[in-house]
Amino acid sequence: MTTVIKNGTVVTADLSYKADVLIEGGQIIEIGADLKGDEVLDATGCYVMPGGIDPHTHLEMPFMGTYSTDDFESGTRAALAGGTTMVVDFALPSPGQGLLDAIQMWDNKSTRAHCDYSFHMAITWWGEQVFNEMETVVRERGINTFKHFLAYKGALMVNDDELYASFSRCAELGAIPLVHAENGDVVAELSAKLLAAGNTGPEAHAYSRPPQVEGEATNRAIMIADMAGVPLYVVHTSCEESHEAIRRARQAGKRVWGEPLIQHLTLDESEYFDKDWDHAARRVMSPPFRNKQHQDSLWAGLQAGSLSCVATDHCAFTTEQKRYGVGDFTKIPNGTGGLEDRLPMLWTYGVGTGRLTPNEFVAVTSTNIAKILNIYPKKGAVLVGADADLIVWDPEKSKVISAASQQSAIDYNVFEGKEVKGLPRFTLSRGKVAVYDGEMRSEEGHGKFVKREPNGSVNRALSSWKELTAPRPIQRSGIPASGV
Numbered sequence: 083m084t085t086v087i088k089n090g091t092v093v094t095a096d097l098s099y100k101a102d103v104l105i106e107g108g109q110i111i112e113i114g115a116d117l118k119g120d121e122v123l124d125a126t127g128c129y130v131m132p133g134g135i136d137p138h139t140h141l142e143m144p145f146m147g148t149y150s151t152d153d154f155e156s157g158t159r160a161a162l163a164g165g166t167t168m169v170v171d172f173a174l175p176s177p178g179q180g181l182l183d184a185i186q187m188w189d190n191k192s193t194r195a196h197c198d199y200s201f202h203m204a205i206t207w208w209g210e211q212v213f214n215e216m217e218t219v220v221r222e223r224g225i226n227t228f229k230h231f232l233a234y235k236g237a238l239m240v241n242d243d244e245l246y247a248s249f250s251r252c253a254e255l256g257a258i259p260l261v262h263a264e265n266g267d268v269v270a271e272l273s274a275k276l277l278a279a280g281n282t283g284p285e286a287h288a289y290s291r292p293p294q295v296e297g298e299a300t301n302r303a304i305m306i307a308d309m310a311g312v313p314l315y316v317v318h319t320s321c322e323e324s325h326e327a328i329r330r331a332r333q334a335g336k337r338v339w340g341e342p343l344i345q346h347l348t349l350d351e352s353e354y355f356d357k358d359w360d361h362a363a364r365r366v367m368s369p370p371f372r373n374k375q376h377q378d379s380l381w382a383g384l385q386a387g388s389l390s391c392v393a394t395d396h397c398a399f400t401t402e403q404k405r406y407g408v409g410d411f412t413k414i415p416n417g418t419g420g421l422e423d424r425l426p427m428l429w430t431y432g433v434g435t436g437r438l439t440p441n442e443f444v445a446v447t448s449t450n451i452a453k454i455l456n457i458y459p460k461k462g463a464v465l466v467g468a469d470a471d472l473i474v475w476d477p478e479k480s481k482v483i484s485a486a487s488q489q490s491a492i493d494y495n496v497f498e499g500k501e502v503k504g505l506p507r508f509t510l511s512r513g514k515v516a517v518y519d520g521e522m523r524s525e526e527g528h529g530k531f532v533k534r535e536p537n538g539s540v541n542r543a544l545s546s547w548k549e550l551t552a553p554r555p556i557q558r559s560g561i562p563a564s565g566v
């Protein structure tokens with residue numbers, strides 16, 4: 083059985099051209115003019131692009147005394163509805179739990195996925211077991227990324243000695259460390275001070291995490307990665323201070339990538355000043371939403387190439403869950419949704435405004451992360467032999483975002499009321515039509531785990547350079563006798 087996408091314009095990260103795309107066995111088998119197939123999808127007036135890859139989700143994650151409500155079933159269904167065909171979730175060991183044990187738990191949850199997925203491994207504590215299991219995670223489980231939290235003191239946070247040890251281990255294994263960069267010690271101090279002064283509402287969450295805590299932690303992580311000789315991926319870059327550290331590092335030749343979220347690009351801190359407690363609490367996430375100057379910095383970073391990938395950090399809690407924090411903002415579960423809305427929002431506010439070209443849109447939603455994760459061109463490409471994870475994108479199709487019609491299982495949407503123009507006409511997951519003109523045809527359990535090889539080209543280049551420039555003893559002839 084073959085499927086052909088006809089009459090569209092193929093848009094990749096570097097090219098746009100008219101062509102039909104022929105699919106068989108879940109892969110693209112031909113790209114060209116006048117192709118024929120058993121099933122025909124009409125792409126007249128549409129762009130045929132690689133499906134989105136969201137490198138940052140937390141589905142059914144145990145966090146802050148509860149579990150995020152969207153699981154692999156509803157989360158990946160939401161992803162496909164919005165044109166995202168692969169997600170990368172975080173396998174999160176509890177304190178003292180082995181890495182392989184945690185992966186087993188994530189394996190069990192992810193059997194329900196509608197689209198392909200992979201995992202990042204989180205390093206939430208440090209010890210010999212973690213050091214040893216990291217090798218198995220990379221070599222046998224096909225996971226080449228390790229996440230570190232510099233925030234959430236007393237829970238997920240790791241200290242600088244642990245960070246350096248883990249980054250060094252990543253360098254040995256050809257893996258890439260990820261970092262949630264906020265100074266958890268300072269956040270804890272500021273939070274206690276705010277609470278003591280009677281600041282208990284959701285707005286205090288933003289006051290407790292100013293841009294400086296992010297800028298400091300980003301710079302620290304970059305320097306530690308440089309000393310360990312490993313590339314670094316900074317998740318949810320939300321402000322100029324963090325972006326500036328990344329920009330400076332890249333200009334100095336360091337291998338650092340920054341990931342803004344669609345929420346930080348399009349929503350601002352005024353949401354926390356809303357008189358409605360629920361409205362503000364529903365938007366509590368870390369880092370918090372920022373002001374317009376920070377948003378401009380993030381957009382400029384995408385345009386200039388100093389920021390590389392747009393994600394969601396989808397971690398969706400219901401209003402009832404958010405209310406755990408009534409009277410104490412530090413107990414509001416941190417996280418917002420966005421899986422269904424990332425592509426339409428970025429197209430509307432990025433391509434629709436002229437900030438991004440369609441090719442740049444593909445780069446920052448799909449191709450760049452596929453290259454970083456070492457899964458390109460299986461994913462993130464429209465090429466013969468690539469997986470047929472594709473979107474037929476209709477730039478004229480519009481809707482008003484509403485929780486009432488979303489796939490996500492929560493009871494609100496942080497983008498409620500936003501009008502988006504640019505939506506998938508069809509979404510294909512390995513050749514299977516998962517969304518047909520707004521109708522969900524996806525299948526629970528269709529999603530497969532995507533293994534990722536270590537030692538991508540950036541790791542290899544960096545190891546060669548580090549080896550070449552490693553400290554070496556100076557060979558001396560006349561060494562004076564010891565003075566003792």
Ligand SMILES: NC(=O)NCCC(=O)O
Binds near residue numbers: 140262397
């Ligand atoms: N971002 C957030 O507030 N929640 C999810 C966990 C994390 O990424 O820090």
Ligand SMILES: [Zn+2]
Binds near residue numbers: 262317318368369
């Ligand atoms: Zn985070």
Ligand SMILES: [Zn+2]
Binds near residue numbers: 138139140397
């Ligand atoms: Zn996250």
